[in-house]
Amino acid sequence: MFITDLNPSGGIGANSMLVEMGQLRILIDAGMHPKLMGYEALPDFSLLQGEPLDAIVLTHCHLDHLGGLPVIARAHPATPIITSLPNITLAPRMLRNSVNVMKRQRSEHNIREYPLFVHRDISAMNRQFEGQRFGKLETYRSRGETFQIALHPAGHVAGAASVELVSSAGRMIISGDMLFDRQQTLAGASPPKDATDVLVLETTRGITERSEGCTRESETQRLIAMLNTILERGGSCLIPVFALGRMQEMMTLLANSRRTGALRSSPFFVTGLGVDLASHFDKIARQTGLIDFDVSVIEELGAVPPDPNLVPGRRPSKNGIYLVSSGMLVEHTPSYQVAASLLGYPENGICFVGYCDPQTPGGMLLATEQGERFLFDVYDYSTPVMSSVDQFDLSGHADRDELVSYAQSVSPQTIVLTHGDSEARSWFKSALAEVLPQSRIIDPEPLQRYELIGNGNV
Ligand SMILES: [Zn+2]
Ligand SMILES: [Zn+2]
Structure with a gap:
């Protein structure tokens, strides 16, 4: 061989x-x-x-x-x-x-x-x-x-x-x-x-190395607590996700957390390939029983596409949770656009739920200290990092x-x-x-x- x-x-x-x-x-x-x-x-x-x-x-x-x-x-x-x-x-x-x-x-x-x-x-x-x-x-x-x-x-x-x-x-x-x-x-x-x-x-x-006592369960709870904090302080929260898998997983997780009352209610925004893939996931769940996903969670979350005209540096007109791809804030993607709108305001927050390559905008943002400037190349727009930026180990x-x-x-x-x-x-x-x-x-x-x-x- x-x-x-x-x-x-x-x-x-x-x-x-x-x-x-x-x-x-x-x-x-x-x-x-x-x-x-x-x-x-x-x-x-x-x-x-x-x-x-x-x-x-x-x-x-x-x-x-x-x-x-x-x-x-x-x-x-x-x-x-x-x-x-x-x-x-x-x-x-x-x-x-x-x-x-x-x-x-x-x-x-x-x-x-x-x-x-x-x-x-x-x-x-x-x-x-x-x-x-x-x-x-x-x-x-x-x-x-x-x-x-x-x-x-x-x-x-x-x-x-x-x-x-x-x-x-x-x-x-x-x-x-x-x-x-x-x-x-x-x-x-x-x-x-x-x-x-x-x-x-x-x-x-x-x-x-996974730190002692840090489990998928405990990281999930920490994420939900962070989302509640951001919403309570009147901010918006961006969760950048891969369109395939991670988006449908987070939709289900957040809908479940809302159902139990663990997660506050808020406007909810999704867009792109991941939404389309959600209906494929629904079909796969029905036909093969290999996954546990129901596309009705999108409706249950009241999820709608974000304002397509978000402007870098300007707060979105509606606060809420933005669950959009790409997971690493790659240029020209919805998550990149939403990040450029949110990053300059302290009430907002960005919650990464997966790995970010250090060379991508997501990886570079994670390496940037609070208050330091971050450049959105595509828009030629830079802002000090004012919003919270956190990473959760849900690999x-x-x-x-x-x-x-x-x-x-x-x-x-x-x-x-x-x-x-x-x-x-x-x-x-x-x-x-x-x-x-x-x-x-x-x-x-x-x-x-x-x-x-x-x-x-x-
Ligand atoms: Zn893979
Ligand atoms: Zn791979």
Whole structure:
């Protein structure tokens, strides 16, 4: 067995890995880097050119795993794309949004190769999907060889799967992005428990230590208390969220908190792709029972789109809770616009509920002290940070210690690290070496081919 990480920049970027099991060639995910643009944002697919590809497996529909899929599907139109049933509903919706974003960026940033794919490619790709139920080993045949794939619930976000690959060459588990905690709308991960030859492990939270007594429950309560404080002092609150998963999760959480009286009543604003995805989540809940979501929460919250004409530095005409994407305050998104309206006033507050990359406006704001100036580049508007800015640990990724004990439980011969920056991987490398001294741990260099069972580098 061999593995090649096709994510050219390392870290969390354009996730994609080529797995070779005997003659079989299987691609796991085909993402797009969230911050790079043009061809640079794609995995390096050149190694796949002119070679057969027996299957593509899609773990989940966040764009760092999905965003490049139409490009590679177009190059291999006969290759099946194996994924969970919710992903077959969510993937086309996410990708159609990407086409529109790329078309806009083509003119804004003069990127001539954009869009990297068009709506027609998405329709063609849809025909390659082969849906699989969770927990069942399915057999496939390609070029005279037989292999098996099972998908297991990975928590994290609706549809997310850990992948189990079995062939005569051996057995491999790929964690995918994974969360063991139960969320409001989704059960936690239940990956395979028996011993494996190879484990590919996500390492997102390798440098995040959870402080004593800090749980999902206690962080939720702290968030609700903060929202009440902001509303009581006559302010507005911005909760920046990812459109896929986190927005529907927060809608449900806040509606539940209002129902019990824990959260004060207030005007409520939502907009964008996440609202549209909410109706897809509702459909998935009804059809598969895999998530617990009812689109009627939008009505229950009285949620309406925010004033489209919010002006940087000017308070919104109506105070309330703004639950809008993007989660990292990326430029040209509703959360960026709302933040520019709220940040200069002490009664307002911004509550981050997920990870922010340090290079994004959200990450930069978190690193800015109260009273220091913050620049909204797009508007050429700067203001001292007057509103409160807080972060709540409601991550969609498993704690590092949970991942290490999971690895321990399947005692792999070889562990391959993925989906984390280099410090995060280093932590895992030493933590895993301690509990699994017999296992070989590979932190793969991009585009290098590693032999997984046997001697090592090739
Ligand atoms: Zn993800
Ligand atoms: Zn990811």
